[in-house]
Amino acid sequence: MSTLGRILIVEDDPNDVELTLTALGEYNLANEVVITRDGQQALDYLFCRGEFHARPNDNPAVMLLDLKLPRVDGLEVLQQVKADARLRIIPVVVLTSSHEEKDKMRSYDFGVNAYVVKPVNFHEFVNAVKELGVFWAVINEPPPGSVKKPT
Amino acid sequence: MRVRKDGSRFLANVVIDALKDDGGQLIGFAKITRDVSERVQAARELERLNRELQKRATELEASNKELESFAYSVSHDLRAPLRHVAGYSELLQKQASSSLDDKSRRYVQTILESAKRMGDLIDDLLAFSRLGRAEVKMRAVNLQQVVQEVIAEVSRDTGDRDIAWKIGALPACHGDSSMLKLVVVNLVSNAVKFTRIRTRAAIEIGCADKNNDELEVFVRDNGAGFDMQYANKLFGVFQRLHLAEQFEGTGIGLATVQRIIHRHGGQVRAEGAVDQGATFYFSLPKAHELAERTASTS
Numbered sequence: 001m002s003t004l005g006r007i008l009i010v011e012d013d014p015n016d017v018e019l020t021l022t023a024l025g026e027y028n029l030a031n032e033v034v035i036t037r038d039g040q041q042a043l044d045y046l047f048c049r050g051e052f053h054a055r056p057n058d059n060p061a062v063m064l065l066d067l068k069l070p071r072v073d074g075l076e077v078l079q080q081v082k083a084d085a086r087l088r089i090i091p092v093v094v095l096t097s098s099h100e101e102k103d104k105m106r107s108y109d110f111g112v113n114a115y116v117v118k119p120v121n122f123h124e125f126v127n128a129v130k131e132l133g134v135f136w137a138v139i140n141e142p143p144p145g146s147v148k149k150p151t
Numbered sequence: 152m153r154v155r156k157d158g159s160r161f162l163a164n165v166v167i168d169a170l171k172d173d174g175g176q177l178i179g180f181a182k183i184t185r186d187v188s189e190r191v192q193a194a195r196e197l198e199r200l201n202r203e204l205q206k207r208a209t210e211l212e213a214s215n216k217e218l219e220s221f222a223y224s225v226s227h228d229l230r231a232p233l234r235h236v237a238g239y240s241e242l243l244q245k246q247a248s249s250s251l252d253d254k255s256r257r258y259v260q261t262i263l264e265s266a267k268r269m270g271d272l273i274d275d276l277l278a279f280s281r282l283g284r285a286e287v288k289m290r291a292v293n294l295q296q297v298v299q300e301v302i303a304e305v306s307r308d309t310g311d312r313d314i315a316w317k318i319g320a321l322p323a324c325h326g327d328s329s330m331l332k333l334v335v336v337n338l339v340s341n342a343v344k345f346t347r348i349r350t351r352a353a354i355e356i357g358c359a360d361k362n363n364d365e366l367e368v369f370v371r372d373n374g375a376g377f378d379m380q381y382a383n384k385l386f387g388v389f390q391r392l393h394l395a396e397q398f399e400g401t402g403i404g405l406a407t408v409q410r411i412i413h414r415h416g417g418q419v420r421a422e423g424a425v426d427q428g429a430t431f432y433f434s435l436p437k438a439h440e441l442a443e444r445t446a447s448t449s
Binding site: 016099119121125 | 242
């Protein structure tokens with residue numbers, strides 16, 4: 001494992017953020033992790049505008065996206081990302097509590113790369129996050145243009 | 152509109168017929184006036200009742216939908232805080248276990264177990280609520296095959312238990328195959344669970360004609376049974392007749408069975424006696440027409 005991709009987490013719930021980071025930390029996935037707390041902030045980050053106007057214009061290796069978010073919801077973020085020529089190549093994993101068929105259908109319609117329901121059980125949650133982190137940020141070769149950090 | 156002798160008006164049906172003699176000569180008219188007030192009244196009443204019924208049906212459908220979405224959002228929104236209770240308790244257990252005394256460690260353990268139990272209940276409720284909204288895809292279903300598959304799956308977890316299976320002839324029926332499989336899974340795994348107390352379990356699955364259009368399938372076991380005075384409680388959501396220490400489970404299985412069968416237009420019932428086993432029945436529409444059609448095309 002020579003390189004680790006950056007993970008963008010879009011999650012409004014501080015507990016879920018902490019548990020996700022703990023899960024990633026437990027398996028020493030020392031990826032660079034960026035956390036945005038609502039859909040608007042996530043879009044600002046991705047489009048390098050607002051508070052993120054000065055950041056280098058590169059894509060994360062993967063985005064973990066919650067659906068129920070303040071201001072701009074996850075589906076809207078997904079739709080905008082997949083409609084943008086530069087951003088559409090970012091692998092997007094929806095990580096949500098929703099089992100709803102229509103949420104799944106709309107996510108796939110918009111071109112989501114994976115759809116994961118957050119397990120209630122902490123072990124399963126840790127495993128799910130770990131596997132997502134390992135697969136998308138380590139095993140998977142991200143699209144060219146995502147900056148890889150040498151370890 | 153005609154006028155009665157007492158001066159009141161009434162709705163009339165009037166027939167006027169020409170009267171002719173044998174030679175066809177017109178000799179007069181016969182007039183029959185019928186008071187149809189009651190008939191008209193009855194027709195109006197029927198119409199009113201129909202409208203009322205239609206309104207009720209619409210209201211019922213709306214409140215049903217509301218209830219479904221309520222159940223869903225409750226289950227859905229409860230999951231997040233529960234995940235946090237479970238997650239943080241586990242982190243606490245991991246982090247502070249060595250500095251906690253036995254009592255405190257047991258407290259943390261209980262929090263974890265309760266969170267898990269609540270998670271199971273929520274997941275069951277969620278699945279149950281989804282079941283109410285899922286479309287029933289009707290087609291011919293080979294019950295025999297469904298039962299065989301289920302027994303094969305369930306048997307994987309029965310270890311070296313001695314179970315005598317007796318499977319009667321099961322005809323094709325008409326229904327949603329994955330939902331009906333869920334019915335069989337629930338009934339068969341219940342039978343397996345409640346016969347755990349027997350050195351030799353006997354489970355029988357069979358079918359009898361209920362009437363011309365319906366068949367009735369039964370699953371009979373020689374397990375713990377139940378008191379018939381609680382028979383009406385058996386199919387309720389989260390209703391249990393045994394302690395969790397005796398037999399595990401959330402109490403959603405038979406409620407699921409009932410909901411699926413009702414959605415197929417069938418009925419469920421149960422017979423049993425304490426310590427003398429139980430028999431669960433469900434009825435379904437027969438599939439003769441469908442089966443014949445399938446047979447002729449294959």
